Amino acid sequence: MEEFISDAEKSYIKHLASFGYREDGRAPNTIRPISLNIGCIPQANGSCAITIDKLSLTVGIKLEVVTIDEDDVFDDRIGFSVEYVGFKSSLQQSSHKSKPDKLLFPKYERELKRSFTPSDLAILESKEHAWKVDIDVVVHEKVDDNLILFISLGVKAALLSCRIPTLKINPNGTLSPAFPRSAPYHSRFHSFSNSWNCPIVGVVCDINDHIFVDPSSTEIEAAHCICNVIGTFERKSKDLPIPIISSVELSSKNGIFTGSKEKELIEICAIAGKLALSTIEEFLVSFIQSLDTVSVQDAQQKLEK
Numbered sequence: 001m002e003e004f005i006s007d008a009e010k011s012y013i014k015h016l017a018s019f020g021y022r023e024d025g026r027a028p029n030t031i032r033p034i035s036l037n038i039g040c041i042p043q044a045n046g047s048c049a050i051t052i053d054k055l056s057l058t059v060g061i062k063l064e065v066v067t068i069d070e071d072d073v074f075d076d077r078i079g080f081s082v083e084y085v086g087f088k089s090s091l092q093q094s095s096h097k098s099k100p101d102k103l104l105f106p107k108y109e110r111e112l113k114r115s116f117t118p119s120d121l122a123i124l125e126s127k128e129h130a131w132k133v134d135i136d137v138v139v140h141e142k143v144d145d146n147l148i149l150f151i152s153l154g155v156k157a158a159l160l161s162c163r164i165p166t167l168k169i170n171p172n173g174t175l176s177p178a179f180p181r182s183a184p185y186h187s188r189f190h191s192f193s194n195s196w197n198c199p200i201v202g203v204v205c206d207i208n209d210h211i212f213v214d215p216s217s218t219e220i221e222a223a224h225c226i227c228n229v230i231g232t233f234e235r236k237s238k239d240l241p242i243p244i245i246s247s248v249e250l251s252s253k254n255g256i257f258t259g260s261k262e263k264e265l266i267e268i269c270a271i272a273g274k275l276a277l278s279t280i281e282e283f284l285v286s287f288i289q290s291l292d293t294v295s296v297q298d299a300q301q302k303l304e305k
Helices: 007-018 101-114 147-160 217-222 259-290 293-304
Strands: 035-038 046-052 055-067 078-084 129-139 167-169 175-177 200-207 210-213 225-234 242-252
Touching: 007 200, 007 210, 007 217, 035 147, 046 147, 055 147, 078 101, 101 147, 101 225, 101 242, 129 147, 147 200, 147 259, 200 217, 200 259, 210 259, 225 259, 242 259
Parallel strands: 078 129
Antiparallel strands: 035 046, 046 055, 055 129, 167 175, 200 210, 200 225, 225 242
16 A cells, blocks of 8 residues: 655654654544534435545435345344445455454444344334335545544434334334324434444554554554454443443554564553544534534424425
């Protein structure tokens, strides 16, 4: 893979890292400024657009009623796809030691599907029908080194904004809206109960024995190793969410790990990964809480008319 920076710039970044500094002025445990726009696709049941630096991606969620038969597989009711517009992603090119994306994406997709439960996709007491969820991600601009981090953030935000129509079962077994369009919004739609359990990916790197969250492209080029962690959060009443790590992927820039060193770095990066997950989750919680829910619902209702 082509180097992004010169040896002189690498040395400069490593020198700053030795004192816990970053060239963009961020603290070691902070992510880059992110712009989130929820509900950007009116036709979708849930959607989110993310812009950060040169990266721009959109997540759309579409719900469909499907018929359950004896061959039904629960995981097949959750679709996940990523499309790249106008360029080739690192996933479509040759693999690179610092980017374990080809391994990470399937693991993230598996954890994403695990975050759903049969009750999430159930339609009342119907044993013949259920919801199918299609989650489509479109990446519009140059792929960021931490692409999967922002995809996971966008998917979670879109799921949190997802509107599920409230249905009723008719005497003949068919389904129809439970309330007329004139009914209050909160009666006509509900949300997934487990949306907050959707996994998030945290990315950290080690530069001169200092750990940095959400490394930039130049920091990744100067790093000794990069670590991707997948995790969810355990929520207890009135307690802060506790990050639960389900997967740790560690990759070396120079391929000189020894067994003990790799184990030590995985332990360190797992701890740092929990910090990364908490940082991203706090950002998302703050953003969701800042939304004027009534205004969002009013806007959605106007779009329907």
